[in-house]
Every structure is written in structure tokens, then in C-alpha cells.
Amino acid sequence: MNKHLQLVREFHEKFGITQPEYPETAHLSDMDVVMRQALLMECGSETFKAIAVGDLAKILAGLVDLAYNSLAAIACRGDDVIATSSKWRQDGSVLSVVRVLSERINGCTSGETVHYSALYGMCEQLARGFINADFDKAFQMVHDNLMAQTGKGGAQNYELRIERETLPEAPDLSDALYE
Numbered sequence: 001m002n003k004h005l006q007l008v009r010e011f012h013e014k015f016g017i018t019q020p021e022y023p024e025t026a027h028l029s030d031m032d033v034v035m036r037q038a039l040l041m042e043c044g045s046e047t048f049k050a051i052a053v054g055d056l057a058k059i060l061a062g063l064v065d066l067a068y069n070s071l072a073a074i075a076c077r078g079d080d081v082i083a084t085s086s087k088w089r090q091d092g093s094v095l096s097v098v099r100v101l102s103e104r105i106n107g108c109t110s111g112e113t114v115h116y117s118a119l120y121g122m123c124e125q126l127a128r129g130f131i132n133a134d135f136d137k138a139f140q141m142v143h144d145n146l147m148a149q150t151g152k153g154g155a156q157n158y159e160l161r162i163e164r165e166t167l168p169e170a171p172d173l174s175d176a177l178y179e
Contacts, residue, residue, distance in 0.1 A: 002081040003136075004120075007143045008071040014147060017165065020078030028077060033111035036073045039165060040105045040119070043069055047101065051094050056177055060133045061170035064142045066101070067123035067135075068167060070108065070116040079113040086121040090129065097130055131177065138176035145171045 001022060012019045020026045028036070047062025074081060088100040104122050107115040127135040149168060 002071075004067065004139050005071050005074060005081055007139070008068060009075045011143065011146055012072070012075055017072075017076070019075045022078055022080070025078040026076070028073065028111040030111075032076065033109065035165075036069065036076075036111075037105075037109055039069045039072075040066060040108055042166070044101060044105050048098055051098065056131050056133075057172060057174045059131055060127055060138050060173045060176060061142070063123040063127045063131075064135070064138050064173070065167050065170060066105070067120045067139065068142060069165075070119040070123070072165065073108070073111075073116045074113050074120075077113055081120060082114050082117040084114060084118040084121050086118065086125040088122065088125070097126060101126075133173070133178060134176045138173045141173055141176065142167070142170050 009019060009022070011017075043062060043065040047059060047066060050058035050062050071081070089096045100122060101119075104115070104119040108119055109115075124135050127133045127138065146167065
């Protein structure tokens with residue numbers, strides 16, 4: 001199992017978020033897909049705002065949050081990360097980064113593991129190649145920050161589930177940048 005997915009599953013266990021035991025799988029309901037899409041779009045928006053102002057630490061935080069949320073969907077399906085092609089046109093343009101992230105986020109409306117895996121892989125590649133950061137260290141820092149939070153317990157209402165699964169503001173990830 002993917003090492004980052006294991007951390008997300010640990011987070012779900014602590015906070016009472018329903019997930020099948022690996023390798024059992026479950027289908028995400030339409031409302032689960034919509035809820036996950038709302039979370040991904042919120043993280044995407046924060047990432048794009050950070051790109052607009054050129055704040056590398058916040059861009060990294062946004063990419064890690066997107067990756068964490070895409071892995072959360074995979075965990076809720078009971079699947080493992082699927083290796084996908086994570087190619088993007090590295091032309092030095094931030095527009096190509098925004099475009100590829102938007103396309104990957106949009107692809108997740110399928111609710112399928114392959115699309116969540118593609119978004120996760122793209123976030124990892126952009127963290128390493130676009131902003132030159134230690135993705136593993138940043139992911140671990142975000143995870144540690146999440147695990148330090150107080151548990152909110154399980155809820156079936158989507159409004160409460162969105163609140164429960166919305167990641168708090170990421171810690172300062174400047175230490176994960178290679179500059």
C-alpha cells in the first residue's frame with residue numbers, strides 16, 4: 001500500500017471516517033463524489049491563489065492538501081493508489097500548472113480511483129518538479145498537524161462530513177522547500 005495512503009487511512013481511523021478494510025472495496029455514492037469534489041475544488045482554489053501571489057510554501061501546502069484529499073477518496077473506496085502517467089507540459093508557465101491541476105480535479109468527478117490517483121501523482125510531481133520541494137517531508141508535516149487535532153467523531157450528515165474532512169490550515173512548510 002502507498003505510504004501516504006497509509007497515513008490518510010490512519011487519519012480516517014482516528015477521526016471516525018468510514019473506510020473499508022483494505023483490500024475490500026466500496027463504491028462512492030454520488031453525494032460522496034460531490035462532497036469530495038467540493039473539498040478538492042476548495043483546495044484547488046487555495047493552490048491557485050498561492051500561485052497567483054507566488055508564495056511557494058502555500059503552493060506546496062495546496063498541493064499536499066489536494067494530494068491528501070485525493071488519497072482520502074481512495075481510502076474511502078478501500079483501494080490503493082494506481083500508477084498513472086503524470087506528464088505535464090513543463091514550459092515555465094504557471095498557466096500550464098493551473099490547467100493540468102484543473103483537468104485532474106475535474107476528472108475526479110468520475111469517483112474512480114484512477115482519477116484520484118492521477119491527481120495525487122500530479123501533485124507529487126509538481127511539488128518535486130515545479131516548486132522543488134520535499135513532497136514526503138511536507139506530506140508528513142501536514143499529516144502530523146492533522147493528527148495533533150482533536151477528534152470530531154463520525155457523522156452521517158454531509159454538512160458535518162465536509163466540515164470534518166476539511167483540512168485545517170497547513171503548517172508552514174518552508175522547511176520542505178529545497179532552496
